[in-house]
Amino acid sequence: MQKMLSIISNVLRGTASKNGAEVASEGARVVLSSRGYADFTPQASFDIKKCDLHKLEEGPPTVAVLTREEGLQYYRTMQTMRRMELKADQLYKQKIIRGFCHLYDGQEACAVGIEGGITLSDHLITAYRAHGYTMTRGGTVREILAELTGRRGGIQKGKGGSMHMYTKHFYGGNGIVGAQVPLGAGVALACKYLDKNQVCVSLYGDGAANQGQIFETYNMAALWKLPCIFICENNKYGMGTAVERAAASTDYYKRGDFIPGIRVDGMDVLCVREATKFAADYCRSGKGPMLMELQTYRYHGHSMSDPGVSYRTREEIQEVRSKSDPISLLKDRMLQNNMATVEELKEIDVEVRKEIEDAAQFATTDPEPPLEDLCNHIYSSEPPIDVRGTNPWSKLKSHS
Template structure:
């Protein structure tokens, strides 16, 4: 388990093409290599101390985090569009607004660590290594999807990522029935971080109306916990590093509550404004949007310019558009492949279809 970049950009500004080369002006801009930021102090439970209250962000990491968060945001907005155009059918749970959770978590662990999650998992799919093309193609049910077009929004998987699950709370039983999972993890001191993505609403009910106690990080009274600002990618990163190190040191499991916010409704059938006001959503967008907060940090600390970030935006939009084109033109899986990939490494066997006289061959 125990498994920088300095840049100077020169822009050439020339006048009329006929002007001699001696009239060319060169403007140089030197960016900072890194910057240190104060981050919100985490609330702690059964811990003597929590994660640090400062974090260093390098220019390289800042640009990487920004691009990944923008990619997730644009991918979800494109999924919204494809759903309304009826290219995506069935359930679709979007995670725009929660980008800092996925990027911060991935930045705080190792690629060899394992992640198990519920639905609303498109962001995890991307940070765990799946391409936008394979994610959107899975949403549209195409052969080029990450699950061969058979899983859809709620059943995507990749290496060390045990994907979304369609049943509420299904990610808990994958590691043991949730209360018993807490108990056994604590008894055996397992290196497990239990994470609550608290986006303030359970389907269409505000947490204050559904929970007698909204201190989710304290829910397991015999296990230490952290409550983290889930809108700040640096805060999530530092808290995740702290939690991972705690587990790797042999101290046992820990709970992390990430306070975040979802912009869309629970699913595409939920407009998301019958149980909350549009003003509330706009207030979050204007004050604590995770991409906006990171952008302000990068620009204000001279890690990059607004123009450079705009170039990333253009690059991301092109990637999303290209992926959407593929996701709407790639063929659907053939009917005879309906039983394929039930197991990953078993020899071929027959599977009975809806009609008992029809059988399909299952291959790995």
């Protein structure tokens, strides 16, 4: 304490010594830190966009409370997600990542908002744009990037790739369009059967919304009153086709017909969080499923093989970035309400970039899984399965 007071005293007197610059710098940090943290707004209320409702008299609140701690955590998570996807883009263009790769940048508020409205003991299943949810469900950037590069340290030991990632209570990452929705209803049926007061979030895109299996699942979920939140991430384009060209009705939140629905601003993390809380409470009360449509946007094309500018203009993408970017929206709210400083958020950015670079270094140097592991890890507690033409004692050989 005495040392700190001495430093502050020296700074205020403008002390000039051999190490005066360093002392002044350290003292300034102490002063700014002690003053700034004491003056930060610990929490604030924000007006959020009213949701459109279907078969509901009341919807989610139009005011959301955000604490400083929540804001900083949301900001860090969304920045990490964004930087991770940009790094994946770079590695793909360097041909270090191969195969299918669907990036999530632009849609970060959906994943972070959904997780803010449920708990990690709830369940979640999604389609192939899954990197962000793998992270929010407990995966690390290091594991995710290593999985994308097919390395042994990947979250599926390098054998799942971009579309097939899993963690506890997270069931992928599914490559077949729309197929995860009935699987999610099955998880919700298990939640009800086991009476654990859990819900399952079943995500799909606007392109999958026209699949017949989606409507079959709606029917069963409504009949059995399953605790399932069906969420359509409407990012405006199914592959290279605008929603207006693919769907006679783009009111996806009404598609459940007899299932209540809400349409949500998917670029606002607080709006998504409050809507998800509302839907989860509805499902937990035993009333059955609810349908949510998150209006969002992806900055990249559908996949890495899609440049994303043949069916939309660069100007359109830039306009969304400048007016509706989810990270910028949260950042502006926090700065305008004295919940953080520019320097503090920049420090988070620096830490995130270092984490991404360290993860990328690991993902490009970790060895690939050995060939003898090809038939392993099918079941969590069983030996390798029998494969025709092999036996447990034979060693697999590559003939490529």
